[in-house]
Amino acid sequence: MKGRNRLRNSIFLALCCVLGLFGKRLISPFSNIITDSLHIPGGIATAFSLMFIVVAAGITGRKGCGTLMGAVQSVLALAFGMTGSMGILAPVGYILPGVVTDLMLTIPERGEKSGAVRIFLANTLSSVTAALTADLIVFRLPLPALALYLCVAASSGAVCGHLAVLLCERLTKVIGPGKEQGYQE
Amino acid sequence: MKQKKIVMIVTAVLLAITAIAAVIWLNIRPTVSEGDIVLVKNGTEQILDLSGLTLTDIDGTIVNGKGEERRINGKGVHLSDMIGASGFVQVRFAADDEYFAVVQADELDNAWLLISDDSARLIVFGDSNAKRDVKNVVRIEVI
Numbered sequence: 308m309k310g311r312n313r314l315r316n317s318i319f320l321a322l323c324c325v326l327g328l329f330g331k332r333l334i335s336p337f338s339n340i341i342t343d344s345l346h347i348p349g350g351i352a353t354a355f356s357l358m359f360i361v362v363a364a365g366i367t368g369r370k371g372c373g374t375l376m377g378a379v380q381s382v383l384a385l386a387f388g389m390t391g392s393m394g395i396l397a398p399v400g401y402i403l404p405g406v407v408t409d410l411m412l413t414i415p416e417r418g419e420k421s422g423a424v425r426i427f428l429a430n431t432l433s434s435v436t437a438a439l440t441a442d443l444i445v446f447r448l449p450l451p452a453l454a455l456y457l458c459v460a461a462s463s464g465a466v467c468g469h470l471a472v473l474l475c476e477r478l479t480k481v482i483g484p485g486k487e488q489g490y491q492e
Numbered sequence: 493m494k495q496k497k498i499v500m501i502v503t504a505v506l507l508a509i510t511a512i513a514a515v516i517w518l519n520i521r522p523t524v525s526e527g528d529i530v531l532v533k534n535g536t537e538q539i540l541d542l543s544g545l546t547l548t549d550i551d552g553t554i555v556n557g558k559g560e561e562r563r564i565n566g567k568g569v570h571l572s573d574m575i576g577a578s579g580f581v582q583v584r585f586a587a588d589d590e591y592f593a594v595v596q597a598d599e600l601d602n603a604w605l606l607i608s609d610d611s612a613r614l615i616v617f618g619d620s621n622a623k624r625d626v627k628n629v630v631r632i633e634v635i
Contacts, residue, residue: 348591388558392623394621446590446591452590455516458509462510465502465506472499
């Protein structure tokens with residue numbers, strides 16, 4: 308039974324990795340409409356992409372899951388040439404948000420219903436981390452533009468964090484590892 | 493239920509802050525009329541009308557991030573015709589969304605501005621990826 312759970316979790320993690328990577332491409336044309344009108348170079352699609360990492364890490368409840376998934380995504384991105392403007396430094400942009408996701412999910416629980424805020428914070432702060440990393444490596448925006456860019460990243464991270472909470476609630480019932488390990492309603 | 497309320501409130505606050513930041517940025521950002529480019533050289537700003545530039549044919553191949561080759565064919569301006577061939581170290585090209593790329597003086601031979609639909613796009617032939625493929629260039633700073 309334990310082996311079957313592990314296999315199920317691994318398949319779920321792999322699926323979330325791929326969904327995160329390619330979901331970003333799918334949503335980019337729509338998010339670009341908003342970011343183009345704000346005259347900033349992005350910040351929305353990444354939050355959507357990170358949602359899958361947060362959901363996977365939240366449901367499986369495994370330590371280091373976010374970092375591992377970020378690392379796998381960065382290898383896939385390098386292999387498929389999906390590194391964008393970051394080039395060879397793209398792994399930094401994938402792994403750091405994963406690390407932040409893991410850190411947020413290790414926040415000690417307070418009370419029975421503690422999962423939602425941790426999931427929400429993980430998505431919001433990992434999105435901000437991804438935006439900051441992209442700015443440091445590529446964009447180096449002037450301060451007012453950077454402030455808006457980070458706000459957009461935080462807002463979209465928050466909206467996707469809300470979605471992640473809803474997804475965790477529903478998926479935990481189907482594929483969750485049990486209340487002792489992962490997301491708790 | 494209480495947690496979801498917190499999540500909703502924080503999301504609403506973040507959206508409100510973003511709206512304020514957007515209004516501020518859209519009011520203070522440097523704007524350039526469509527079809528114009530700001531050229532900053534020797535500390536002085538000059539507005540260039542793209543329709544007033546003398547265009548020549550551009551034909552070549554660039555490589556994108558996936559290693560795929562893409563043919564570039566159109567009308568544009570060679571950078572040395574626009575800013576001169578010497579007397580600077582590098583040129584910074586900024587797009588409308590603040591994305592920018594830098595071309596060093598010794599790379600000038602390969603650098604072009606492709607002009608189409610009142611919009612300028614930086615093309616640097618010979619690059620191994622499309623990092624310097626800056627679309628909708630609105631500002632050129634000669635440093």
